[in-house]
Amino acid sequence: MSYSLTLRKEAELDINTAFEYYENHRVGLGYDFLLCVEECLSKIERNPVHYKTIYKELRRIAVRRFPYRILYLVQNNLVIVTAVFHVRKAPQAWKNCR
Numbered sequence: 074m075s076y077s078l079t080l081r082k083e084a085e086l087d088i089n090t091a092f093e094y095y096e097n098h099r100v101g102l103g104y105d106f107l108l109c110v111e112e113c114l115s116k117i118e119r120n121p122v123h124y125k126t127i128y129k130e131l132r133r134i135a136v137r138r139f140p141y142r143i144l145y146l147v148q149n150n151l152v153i154v155t156a157v158f159h160v161r162k163a164p165q166a167w168k169n170c171r
Contacts, residue, residue, distance in 0.1 A: 076147075078118045080154040084143075087157040091141065109137045110157065117154075121147045131155070 080088075088110055096103025113134050117124070124134045133142045136157070144156045 074150060076118055076121055076150050076152050078114060078152045078154065081156075084154045084157050091139075091157065091159070095139075106136075106139055106141075109139055110141075110143070112137065113143050114154070117143070117145060117152055121145065121152045 088107070092103040092106055094103075095106045113136055117134060121132065124132045127133050127144075130146050130148075131144055132147065133144050135142055140160050141157055142160055143154060144158070145152055145154045147153075
């Protein structure tokens with residue numbers, strides 16, 4: 074089955090905020106973060122049901138090298154990324170991402 078991936082505006086904002094933080098911390102680190110996020114998004118698009126369900130239909134995947142998780146829903150052949158969040162800042166924040 075072929076899946077189509079879309080990001081909610083909140084998820085895009087999460088990615089942009091993290092990018093700016095890492096890029097201000099060290100030049101080039103923001104781009105490393107983006108590459109790792111893109112790698113996760115590619116994995117999700119290829120096989121979204123492979124990753125752990127954490128609440129009802131909400132699933133997550135860890136971003137390599139960074140303390141972030143990507144949360145998403147699978148609805149038929151559509152994958153909706155709901156949030157990209159820092160796990161240490163608000164560990165229970167994912168509950169508001171549905």
